[in-house]
Amino acid sequence: MALLELNDVKVHYGRIQALHGISISVEEGEIVSLIGANGAGKTTTMRAIAGLLHSSGGSITFDGKDVTKVPGHNRVGLGVSLTPEGRGIFPAMTVLENLDMGAFARKKNQAEYDEDLDRVFSLFPRLKEREKQAGGTMSGGEQQMLAIGRALMARPKLLLLDEPSMGLAPQYIKQIFNIIKQVNSQGTTVLVVEQNANQALRIAHRAYVLETGNITREGTGAELAADPAVKAAYLGAD
Numbered sequence: 001m002a003l004l005e006l007n008d009v010k011v012h013y014g015r016i017q018a019l020h021g022i023s024i025s026v027e028e029g030e031i032v033s034l035i036g037a038n039g040a041g042k043t044t045t046m047r048a049i050a051g052l053l054h055s056s057g058g059s060i061t062f063d064g065k066d067v068t069k070v071p072g073h074n075r076v077g078l079g080v081s082l083t084p085e086g087r088g089i090f091p092a093m094t095v096l097e098n099l100d101m102g103a104f105a106r107k108k109n110q111a112e113y114d115e116d117l118d119r120v121f122s123l124f125p126r127l128k129e130r131e132k133q134a135g136g137t138m139s140g141g142e143q144q145m146l147a148i149g150r151a152l153m154a155r156p157k158l159l160l161l162d163e164p165s166m167g168l169a170p171q172y173i174k175q176i177f178n179i180i181k182q183v184n185s186q187g188t189t190v191l192v193v194e195q196n197a198n199q200a201l202r203i204a205h206r207a208y209v210l211e212t213g214n215i216t217r218e219g220t221g222a223e224l225a226a227d228p229a230v231k232a233a234y235l236g237a238d
């Protein structure tokens with residue numbers, strides 16, 4: 001059984017329908033990428049999975065449970081952790097305090113907490129160097145590392161990454177994607193949405209294309225990267 005399964009999920013914002021019944025699945029251990037243009041519904045999909053907005057139809061199953069009606073704060077406890085678009089770190093709090101907030105929803109177990117903090121610092125040595133610095137004074141790339149680090153502090157089974165490369169300088173973009181691969185190889189399942197389709201398909205086991213609220217293509221990362229229609233629409237510039 002898949003770790004995450006969306007079956008015919010629909011989302012409306014008032015009278016506007018943003019998702020027209022999408023079905024996607026993520027198997028345990030996979031990196032799955034969802035690519036699509038501006039406004040295709042990528043963020044909406046992530047927010048529906050995280051339980052931050054209600055779906056108006058269809059169902060979402062996570063880890064064997066129907067979570068369609070489970071509120072977002074309870075989904076964190078089940079193992080779903082979202083790094084939102086724009087990162088959403090706490091700018092006035094230090095790096096360490098931000099990471100601490102990520103562990104908040106979990107039962108405090110000091111040994112596990114220390115282990116997770118060590119893991120985050122070994123993935124992102126920069127965060128260790130800057131643990132007492134206010135999050136808001138870090139560079140864009142560093143803030144993205146902090147946002148991912150904070151999500152990992154919740155020890156998720158499924159890490160949701162919404163546009164992790166957005167606004168980053170090129171040297172950080174490669175680094176962030178390599179870190180996503182590393183996090184995955186350490187056992188965390190990843191669903192990533194991206195406009196940077198080249199990188200997103202490079203790291204993906206499987207991927208989906210989302211167009212105006214519909215899934216229009218799916219395949220392995222390599223299959224989609226070689227698909228002429230995907231190439232023409234998404235793989236031009238980078």
Ligand code: ATP
Pocket residue numbers: 013016017018036037038039040041042043044045085195
């Ligand atoms: P981007 O890459 O630009 O963030 P996206 O693929 O993440 O785009 P969404 O943010 O999910 O797209 O938006 C999907 C559609 O839903 C868009 O047409 C958008 O205008 C609309 N939408 C999103 N949020 C709202 C809202 N709060 N109220 C009304 N419409 C919304």
